[in-house]
Each structure stands twice: as structure tokens, then as C-alpha cells.
Amino acid sequence: MTVGVGPRFVGREAEVAALVGEIGDGSALVVVEGEPGIGKSRLVRHVLGEAVGRTVLWCTAPALSEPFPLGPVVDGIRRLSPDRVPDGLSPMAGALRPLFPEWARLLPPPLDPLETAGATRHRLFRALGELLDRLAVDVLVLEDAHWADTTTLELLLTLVASGGGNRSLVVTYRPAEVAEAPALLRLTSRSPAGMRLVRIALGPLSVRETGQLVGSMFDGEQVSADFAAFLRERTDGVPLAVEECVRLLADRRDVVRRGGRWIRRVLGDLEVPATVRDSVLERLTRIPGVGRRLLETAAVLGMPADAAMLAEVAGISRAEAGEGLAVALSAGLLQESGAGRFVFRHGLDAQAVGESMPVSRRRLLHARATDVWARRAPDALERLAHHSREAGELGAWCRYAEAGADVALESGDDRNAVGLLLQLLDTEVDTAPDAVHGPAERRRRLATKLGEAVFYGGAALGDIVDTAVEAIHRVIADPRVGKADGGELRLLLGRMLWRAGRRRAAFTEFEATVPDLGHRPDLAGITMCSLAMPVVPGWPATRHLGWLSRAEEHAARADSTHLRVAVGTARAATLLLLGDASAWASIGALHRPTHTGPRDMSVHATGLLNVAAAALPWGRYEETRGLLRAAAALIPDAEHHRVAEGSRLIEATLAWHTGAWDGLAPAMRRLADAETTEVHDALVARLLAGLVRGASEAGLENETELRTVARQLSVLGIAEPVALLPWAFLGRRALQDGDAQRALDVTAPAAEAVAAKGVWLWFADLAPLHAEALARSGRRAEAEAFVGAFTRAVEPSLAPVAAGAVHLCGAVLAEHDEDVAGAAELYRSAASVWAGIPRPYDELLALEGVGRCLLADGRRADGRRADGLGVLRDVRTRLTALGAARDGDRIARVLREQGEDVVRTWRRGRRGYGDALSPREREVLVLVARGLTNREAAEELFLSPRTVGRHLESAMRKLHVTTRTAAATTAMEAGLLATGSDSASDGTTH
Structure with missing residues (x-):
């Protein structure tokens, strides 16, 4: 994977405005200060690089040990005018011959020598000023002025003293190195006569700006907020460090594309980019003795520390530490953080210093740091684990790291917990100090903790899930791990895969683990309930029902309240998803909890949400909302945050069906983009956002997004009613475009999958489209046979959605047979069903069919045509108000073709x-x-x-x-x- 040529300029709006305004309004001295890599040159070049009607002289001072006098200005003039000497130079220009020997034949004759060096320098400055005038230089830029020679800085002082000569001067420099350039201090500390002094101090990029900068390196594509925050934290928002780190991450393939955006894998420390490293080490070489030892100690500690701690870890006296700190602070690498506490300005700078030390010295400092922290703060587990590992003290590191992982799990820091646990599992030790049961028990314990960390944080862990799965599989295969322990680990593995959206793999693990859970009947029963849910492609309904039967038998034998609750809700959800109306008779009892424990209430709330999701295909939305309310009532007592979030997508799906579209698309995009959103939930959120935007906007982008989401759901093995919604939308669009074959390409595979699984109710939204595509393709008999099979398989009297679909199927067949009067009545019946649910979008599309049939009937009876036009006018108005502007525009075209005077809606023209x-x-x-x-x-x-x-x-x-x-x-x-x-x-x- 490669990144783009270079990042674009981001942020700095106020600084850009200030620089543009001051330079464009007469002469000014603009001083731009900031640390290395903060973007001083980038800001200036962004504003002046495309300056129209201005001549800019670019001068850059190189970091030379013995800089050439006036070298930056001479080199800049050569680049500005390499082939010609400007006309009209006075004899004073003869003083320029030593600076520009290549112009010797074109310059005036040499001038007589003067008695003093000061007079000679003054004459040379006058000659250079005249040359700048003849070259019509409007802006003179001196970059890295802290490295400039004294003569160059004195030239700028002379130009400023004369009011700038109707030109502006822009100077960039590093404040930490101004002390070594007193002439620069004189230039920047005084207000010039006849010129405005403007100071611009550049600070770090924000998280948002960091994300914009990184996104520009990936051709302007979006990066995740978590990735941007990670880089902002590790680079402190220094643009150069961000840019170089992104290139390193891309080279290491630690940045991956998922869900239409760039995210990061789980990372430890960033590698220090060469440009950052070399800049830091160049400054380090100029710091003597004790100052350098303190910088190395601060780099090892990696966090704010007082002088006493720095002295103790460095192995020096407090007096020496005081002197060394003054030197270290003057270098600009160290800063005071709070009263009497010192730390590196940037983490990457500290890392560069730490990596520059000999290994033996670095380990010694880490060992001292471990001892100091153990005495000062024995509960600082992260610090103790880090220092003991770097010191090579493996036993201590195992102890501290596992304790740190426990704390991370308890505090919800799943990413850190996973990283620590993976490291521990990869570290072979005969026995850890607290592993009294030996290596096998240690590995089982660590694998269990790893599985729990991935289960609760898997959505944000990216491809690290694969690494965790492999690690747990290795533990299960370890002959030292018993069958019972292996069964529990496999169950945990299945749950991890489920959370990661990998349904097929999860069900494979669930089936394999049931025989190994004889010692845990509660876990065995819950696993059977999971296997009963018909949400995996390829499994027929009988297989799920078999697991449901086993779960009910198992619960009858077990003395477990929460297992009985889980089986009861699993039975209702399974039967509802399979289209069995008998489930509705038991749902009322599910609302009434018969338990009080937090665990039972959590299981009950989760089960009710599963039932609510399974009820969606029936169209009994008030009952679905009742299930959501019942689940919500259990959430505060259960203190189960995931259950509270679990209802969001069900409510959002209800909002799509019931026409509550206002704000739905952006809310779903935010949910999809959140790092903590599970893979499945993120895909469904993208799906719902795409449906709303597809109904309101023309173009192929939303259809491409819906097709992509539908395929990703399929690849993950996610089979559920909501996964068919994008195919229904795409099939409808194909038919509206007059492409019956394209519609069949969408509906036929879904019909085969639904028939194989025996869940015909899921196909209610697609059934009329499939029937119409078959009929339009010349397969009228197949269409009629399909409609018959669908009607027999569902229960229209109990499922309003099925009733509406059956009416629509009859309507499309009647319309195809040119029975437009009969079709109009069937479309009207369907619209009445949709209105009662309510599903306003489907109602209006059915009414469009009514209007279309009345228009067709109007060819034989003029009165019906007027009725048809009236219906279509009303449908267009209501579709537009709903937010389905694209459909409204389509009907508007039909009305215009009928001679109607339809006012065009102005949108962004x-x-x-x-x-x-x-x-x-x-x-x-x-x-x-x-x-x-x-x-x-x-x-x-x-x-x-x-x-x-x-x-x-x-x-x-x-x-x-x-x-x-x-x-x-x-x-x-x-x-x-x-x-x-x-x-x-x-x-x-x-």
C-alpha cells in the first residue's frame, strides 16, 4: 500500500488570513515562529506559492557549521533571475561582483576599496537593496532564520530600518534556537519604522486537522476519528511528524481500509521517522555531559518527572540534576509540565533519544526506573510493566503486565488489554510467580481474559481479532489444556467471532463446543439458544428448530432462571423469524419479568431485543415498540450498556419503514463511523443511511454503496431480514429503469436463499419485484407459480407486511396482463395495508401504481385519466414531503408527459x-x-x-x-x- 505524493495544506485558517491580509496591504515584517516540523514553511509557501502579480524572493538558510555570508540571499536571487541582470543598475551595483561572479561582464565596474569593513558592508547592503528594487521583489522570505549568518540578518535589519522599501519581509525561525542568533533577536524584538510587525506563532494541529492531513495523503479519503486521535496523541499534532509516521505505517501495512475509510491496526509505539530522528539527534549532540544524561533519563521515563526522580534514575546528585536541567531545557527538547516536573515536548523526540542510547545503558535506566516506581507508586502497573520488560526482567514483567491487563479490562480499555495479553501469550515461561497451577493454567487464564477483551472491544480492534483467534486456537489445541477448559474457550471464541460479524465461523465454533460443556449446563443451554436463531445462510429451518428443541429439553432439566428466560425469548425469536405465527401467543408473557438478579435481567433484556428484531418482518410495529419498551425497562437495573445500545438499530429500522427519515441518514453515518460500533451494526447503519439517501438523491453512488454493503453482509455470513432491504431497493430501481434482467439478477439469488431456508416472510419486500421481473422477462407462468408459492408460505392475516406484498404481487400480474382496472384495485388494497402499518413510502409507491393504472385505463375512459393524474399529483407531493425527492421527480416527469404544468423544484442550481x-x-x-x-x-x-x-x-x-x-x-x-x-x-x- 502506498500513500499519495504529499499531504495538502490543512487548518491554519486564522494564520492564512493574517498573512494574506498583511502582505497584501503595503509593507510588513511578518515573523512566523514554531518548533521543527510545525509547518512554518508550509504556511508561507501555501499563501505565497501561487501569489498572483507578486514577485517573491525565496531565501533559505542552511544548517551549516560555517555559513557563507549573505549566502541565503545570493542563492535566492540566483534562482529568481538565473540568466539576466536587471536593467538600470547604478554604479553602486559594482559592489555585487564578488557575490555574483557569473554576472561580472554585465555588472558595472568594480568600486574602489573603502577604509573600514563597516563602510564596505553598508555599500554592499545599498547595492543589494537596489538590486531587489530592480528585480521588483514584493516579498522577501527568509526561512530558517535561526541558521542564517549574521550578515544576512544585518541586511534584513537594514531593509527594515529603511521601511522595507515598499516590500514585505517574512521570517521563519525556531524560538528555541534564537539565543544563538542575537541579530535575529534584534530583528524580531523591535517594531520597525514604517512597517507593521506581525507575529504568527504556529501551534499543533487539532485531531480534526490531523485527520484531514492524513486523509489528504490517501487521495482525500476519510480516516477514522480513532486513527486521527491516535496520531495526534503520538505526534503531538506536529505536521511533519504526522506525515512521516503515516508513510511508515503505510509501508508497514499498519493502515487498512474498512467500511469506506482508513483505520489503523492495534499498534504499540510508532517507529521514529528518519527526519524526526535526525533533527533530534542533531540537537542532542550539542548538549554536554549531565544535560545529556538527564535527557536520556527523561526519554526512558517517558512521562513528567520531578528533579528528584530524574536524579535517582540517572544516578546523579540533586545539585547536578539542577544544573543539567537548565542545559536540557535550553535545547528545546525538554519542557516543564506542572510545577517542578519535566518531560519531553514530544513523544517521538523522547523515543529518538531513547533509541540512540547503547542497549546496556538503556536497560540500566529502565531497571532503576522499575525500582523507583515500585517504591513510589506500586500500583502504577503500566509503568512497572513497561520498565521491567525493557530492563529484561521477564518474571516481573509477566506479573505486572497481567495485573495491568486486569485493570484495563475493568476500566473498559480493551485495546490495551488485548495488546498486553497477546504479548503474554507469546511469552513462554515455565511458571510465573503467581501461576501456582503451572503453565497450562496460566495459558488458559490468559486466553480467557483475551477472549473477554476481544468480545467487549472487538468492534474497535480491527484485524487484531484474527491474531486473537489464532492465539486462542493455539491454547485450545495445547494438550495441557483440558476438555472442559477447551470447551469454554471455544464458546468464548464463537462469541468473539459473532461480535466481529463472522456468523458462519461463530456457528461452527458454537456447534463444536456443545459436547465439551457438560460441566456447565447453563453455558450449554445458552449456546443451543444461539444455534437456534435462523440467522446463518446455508442452514435449513429444520436444523435451527432441532437446536431449539434441544435447548428446551435442556432448560427443563436445569435449575437455572436465566436459562429458562433465554430459552423462552429464543423460542419466540426463532419462530417469528421462521414465520410461525404461534410465537405471538407467548410474547405477552415475555414482558413480565419473574426474576430480580442483574444477570437474569440482562439476559432477559437481550432476549427481548432479539424478539423485537425478529418481529420487524411481520409489520406489527406497535407490538415491536412494546418489546423495545420492555427491554428498556430492564436496562437500568441490569446495568448492561450494550443492551441499551442494542435497540438503536431496531429503532432506526423502524424509522426507515415508518417514514421517520428526518436526520436518520447522518445519525446512521455517525454510528457506522464510530470505532466502537460492531462490524454488523456498522454495516446495517450504512445500509439504512444508503436507503434514505438513495430515495432522496439521484446518481449511482448510493446504489453502489448499497450493493457493497449487501455483499459485505453476505460475505460475513449474515442472513437476516434487514440484509434483504438493499436488494429490494436495487431491484425496484432496476424495474423503474426498465431493466427487468438487472432486477432478476438482484431478486433471483435472494429468492433461492429464502426458499432454501424456508423463511418466506423475509421476502415480502422482494416478492412483488421478483414477480414483476419474471413477468417482464417473458416468464409469466413462473411469475404466477412463484406468487402462489409465496402466498401459501406466509400468513397474510397475521402479518400485515405479507398481506401488502400479496396484494402487490396480484397487482403486478394483473397490470402485466393489461387488466388495469383490477390492478388499480389491488394496488389500492396494498396501499391501504401499508397505510395501516404504517409504511408511508411503500404506501405511496403502491398509490403510484394506482395512478399509473388509472392513466392506462383513461385511454378507454377519459374520466379515469383525470383521476389518475390527481392521484399522481398527490403522490408526488407526499413523496417530496417525505424526503423521497428522487421518486417525486420521476412522477413529475410522467405528469409533464401527460401535459401537466409541473413546477420544477429548484435544488442547488x-x-x-x-x-x-x-x-x-x-x-x-x-x-x-x-x-x-x-x-x-x-x-x-x-x-x-x-x-x-x-x-x-x-x-x-x-x-x-x-x-x-x-x-x-x-x-x-x-x-x-x-x-x-x-x-x-x-x-x-x-
Whole structure:
């Protein structure tokens, strides 16, 4: 995997505005300060790199031990004008011959020597000033001024003293190294005469800006918030460190793409990029004796420490520590963090120093740190584990690391717990100090803890789940681990895989573990309940029912309240999913808890949510909401956070079906993008967001997203009613496009899977589409046979969704047979069923069928045509109000074809603003000024990149500029982007 050529400029909006405004308004001395890699040069080059109508002289001071006098300015002039000497130079320019020998034949004759060096320097400065005037230099930039020679800095002092010569000066430097350049202090500490002094101090990037920077390295694609926060923490938001670390992670393939975004694997320490390492070590070489020892000690400690701790670990006296700290602080690597506590400014700097030490010295310092922490804070397990491991004290590390993993598990830090436990399992020791039962017991205990950590934190652990699965499989295969322990580990492994969305693999582990759980009848019964749920492809209904029967027999023999509760809810959920209406008779009793313990209540709440999800295909939504309320009533007492979150997707699915679409798509996108969301839940959330956006927007992007999500659900082995929703949406779109074969390609595989499993109720949304696709493809007899089989398999009288689907199936067949009057009545019956559930989107699509049939009937009776037009007008209005703008537009086209005068709905088109910027154009320019690409701006504004490009082109034309940067700069200078209200919408509905 490779990253892009380079990151784009992000953030720094205030600094950009200040630099643009000051340089564009007469002469100014702009001083940009910041630590190495913070982005000083990038800021200046971003603003001046595309400067229109300005001549910029770029001068950079190299880090030479003996810099050449005026070298940065001379080199900059050579690059600016390599082949010609400007006309009109006075005899004073003869002083430039020693600096520009290649121009000797073109410069005036040499001047007579002067008596003093000061007079000679003054004459040379006058000559250089004249040369800058003749070259029409508007802005002189000196980068890395802390490395500049004294003569160069004195030239700038001379230019400033003369008011800048109607030009601006921009100076970038590192504050920590100014003390070594007194001339630079004189330049930056005084307000110049006739010039404005502007100071810009660059700080670190925020988490959001870090994410934008990283995303730009992956062609502008999105990165996860957790990945951005991880990099921001480890690099302290220094752009250069972020950039270099991302390149290293990409080279190591520690960044992976999942769910349309880039995320990270579980990582320990970042490798120090070479550019960061070399910069730190260059400064380290200039720090003598005790100061360097303290820096090495601070690097090993890795956290704020007082002088006493630093002295004790370094093995020096308190007096020596005081002197050394003063030296270390002056180097800019160390900083005071709180009263009397010191730490490296950046973690990567500390890592670079630590890695530069000989191994023997580093281990000695870690051993001392272990002893100091053990005395000062024996409960600082993370510190003790880290230092003991680095010191090579394996036994102590095992003890501290496992204790640290226990604390991490209790506090919900699953990522850290998993990392520690994987390290412990990979460390072979004959016996650990607290493992009184020997190595086998130690490995079983660690594997159990690992499984629990992955189970509770698996959604955010990425591909580390595979590593954990392999580790636990190795423990199960260990002959020293008994059958009973192996069975419990395999059950835990199945639960891990379930949480990771891998249903087929999970069920394989569940089946394999039941024979090994004879010693734990409660676990065996719960596992049977899981196997009874018909949510895995390839298993027929009889196989699930067999496991349900075994679970009921097992619960009858076991004395376990929570097992009886689990079996009761599993029975209801299983039968509902299989379309067996007898389950409804027992659901009322499930609402009434007969237990009080937190564990039983948690099991009951989870079971009720499973029943609520299984009830969704029936369309009995009030009863489904009752199950959700009953589950919610148990959650506070059970203190089971996952149960509380478990109802969110059921409620969101209800919102899709019942037309409560307002805010649904962005809420589901946020849920899908959250690192803690399980794989299955993230896919369903993406599915629901795609359905809403697909109904409201034209284009292939949402259909591609829905197809991708549907395939990912299939690959993971997730078979459930909601997984068929994208195929229903795609099949409907294909039929609306007149492509019956494309619709069959969508519906036929789903029909075969449903028939094989015997869960016909799940197919209610797809059945009318499949029948229509068959009929349109010339397979009318097959369509009729399919409708008959579907009608016999479901119970329309008890399942409103099935009733609506049966009416629609009859309608599409009647319409295909040109019985438009009969079809209209069947469509109307279906719409009535959908209205009663309610499912307004399906109701309106059925009413569209009514209007279409009435129009067709109108060819024979004019009165029916008027009725049909009236129905379609009403349907279009209601679809638009619902949010299904795409469907509303389709019906509008039909009405126009019928001669109706339909007002076109204006959505994001260009209005008549003349030469003034429209509100949308100003919004685009604001984002361009922030450094966003067209794609990123499109995501911010919910537009397509092409639309953003059109707005940007229009704005550039109105502003009479030819580049993006010039457009943003010109608009900013004109005050067109001054306030949020200026760039807001004009109140027109978009």
C-alpha cells in the first residue's frame, strides 16, 4: 500500500488570513515562529506559492557549521533571475561582483576599496537593496532564520530600518534556537519604522486537522476519528511528524481500509521517522555531559518527572540534576509540565533519544526506573510493566503486565488489554510467580481474559481479532489444556467471532463446543439458544428448530432462571423469524419479568431485543415498540450498556419503514463511523443511511454503496431480514429503469436463499419485484407459480407486511396482463395495508401504481385519466414531503408527459446573482480557503465534487482569477468571506 505524493495544506485558517491580509496591504515584517516540523514553511509557501502579480524572493538558510555570508540571499536571487541582470543598475551595483561572479561582464565596474569593513558592508547592503528594487521583489522570505549568518540578518535589519522599501519581509525561525542568533533577536524584538510587525506563532494541529492531513495523503479519503486521535496523541499534532509516521505505517501495512475509510491496526509505539530522528539527534549532540544524561533519563521515563526522580534514575546528585536541567531545557527538547516536573515536548523526540542510547545503558535506566516506581507508586502497573520488560526482567514483567491487563479490562480499555495479553501469550515461561497451577493454567487464564477483551472491544480492534483467534486456537489445541477448559474457550471464541460479524465461523465454533460443556449446563443451554436463531445462510429451518428443541429439553432439566428466560425469548425469536405465527401467543408473557438478579435481567433484556428484531418482518410495529419498551425497562437495573445500545438499530429500522427519515441518514453515518460500533451494526447503519439517501438523491453512488454493503453482509455470513432491504431497493430501481434482467439478477439469488431456508416472510419486500421481473422477462407462468408459492408460505392475516406484498404481487400480474382496472384495485388494497402499518413510502409507491393504472385505463375512459393524474399529483407531493425527492421527480416527469404544468423544484442550481457571488459559491470559497479539495468540500456541503467544481469555476470567473488560491484570497480581501452569515444560505429551500 502506498500513500499519495504529499499531504495538502490543512487548518491554519486564522494564520492564512493574517498573512494574506498583511502582505497584501503595503509593507510588513511578518515573523512566523514554531518548533521543527510545525509547518512554518508550509504556511508561507501555501499563501505565497501561487501569489498572483507578486514577485517573491525565496531565501533559505542552511544548517551549516560555517555559513557563507549573505549566502541565503545570493542563492535566492540566483534562482529568481538565473540568466539576466536587471536593467538600470547604478554604479553602486559594482559592489555585487564578488557575490555574483557569473554576472561580472554585465555588472558595472568594480568600486574602489573603502577604509573600514563597516563602510564596505553598508555599500554592499545599498547595492543589494537596489538590486531587489530592480528585480521588483514584493516579498522577501527568509526561512530558517535561526541558521542564517549574521550578515544576512544585518541586511534584513537594514531593509527594515529603511521601511522595507515598499516590500514585505517574512521570517521563519525556531524560538528555541534564537539565543544563538542575537541579530535575529534584534530583528524580531523591535517594531520597525514604517512597517507593521506581525507575529504568527504556529501551534499543533487539532485531531480534526490531523485527520484531514492524513486523509489528504490517501487521495482525500476519510480516516477514522480513532486513527486521527491516535496520531495526534503520538505526534503531538506536529505536521511533519504526522506525515512521516503515516508513510511508515503505510509501508508497514499498519493502515487498512474498512467500511469506506482508513483505520489503523492495534499498534504499540510508532517507529521514529528518519527526519524526526535526525533533527533530534542533531540537537542532542550539542548538549554536554549531565544535560545529556538527564535527557536520556527523561526519554526512558517517558512521562513528567520531578528533579528528584530524574536524579535517582540517572544516578546523579540533586545539585547536578539542577544544573543539567537548565542545559536540557535550553535545547528545546525538554519542557516543564506542572510545577517542578519535566518531560519531553514530544513523544517521538523522547523515543529518538531513547533509541540512540547503547542497549546496556538503556536497560540500566529502565531497571532503576522499575525500582523507583515500585517504591513510589506500586500500583502504577503500566509503568512497572513497561520498565521491567525493557530492563529484561521477564518474571516481573509477566506479573505486572497481567495485573495491568486486569485493570484495563475493568476500566473498559480493551485495546490495551488485548495488546498486553497477546504479548503474554507469546511469552513462554515455565511458571510465573503467581501461576501456582503451572503453565497450562496460566495459558488458559490468559486466553480467557483475551477472549473477554476481544468480545467487549472487538468492534474497535480491527484485524487484531484474527491474531486473537489464532492465539486462542493455539491454547485450545495445547494438550495441557483440558476438555472442559477447551470447551469454554471455544464458546468464548464463537462469541468473539459473532461480535466481529463472522456468523458462519461463530456457528461452527458454537456447534463444536456443545459436547465439551457438560460441566456447565447453563453455558450449554445458552449456546443451543444461539444455534437456534435462523440467522446463518446455508442452514435449513429444520436444523435451527432441532437446536431449539434441544435447548428446551435442556432448560427443563436445569435449575437455572436465566436459562429458562433465554430459552423462552429464543423460542419466540426463532419462530417469528421462521414465520410461525404461534410465537405471538407467548410474547405477552415475555414482558413480565419473574426474576430480580442483574444477570437474569440482562439476559432477559437481550432476549427481548432479539424478539423485537425478529418481529420487524411481520409489520406489527406497535407490538415491536412494546418489546423495545420492555427491554428498556430492564436496562437500568441490569446495568448492561450494550443492551441499551442494542435497540438503536431496531429503532432506526423502524424509522426507515415508518417514514421517520428526518436526520436518520447522518445519525446512521455517525454510528457506522464510530470505532466502537460492531462490524454488523456498522454495516446495517450504512445500509439504512444508503436507503434514505438513495430515495432522496439521484446518481449511482448510493446504489453502489448499497450493493457493497449487501455483499459485505453476505460475505460475513449474515442472513437476516434487514440484509434483504438493499436488494429490494436495487431491484425496484432496476424495474423503474426498465431493466427487468438487472432486477432478476438482484431478486433471483435472494429468492433461492429464502426458499432454501424456508423463511418466506423475509421476502415480502422482494416478492412483488421478483414477480414483476419474471413477468417482464417473458416468464409469466413462473411469475404466477412463484406468487402462489409465496402466498401459501406466509400468513397474510397475521402479518400485515405479507398481506401488502400479496396484494402487490396480484397487482403486478394483473397490470402485466393489461387488466388495469383490477390492478388499480389491488394496488389500492396494498396501499391501504401499508397505510395501516404504517409504511408511508411503500404506501405511496403502491398509490403510484394506482395512478399509473388509472392513466392506462383513461385511454378507454377519459374520466379515469383525470383521476389518475390527481392521484399522481398527490403522490408526488407526499413523496417530496417525505424526503423521497428522487421518486417525486420521476412522477413529475410522467405528469409533464401527460401535459401537466409541473413546477420544477429548484435544488442547488445557480440562480441569477449576476456578477455577485451566490451563497453557495461563497460557501465553497470558504472551504477552499481552509485548504479542502473539491471532494472534501462536497462532503461538507452534501454535494457532488462535480457540482462543487462548477461553483468554484463560476466564482473564479466572477472574481477574474484563474487559480483556487487566488479566488479564496481575492474573496477574503474583498470581505466577501468575512462572516458566517455572509456565506450562509439566502433562505431558499435547496
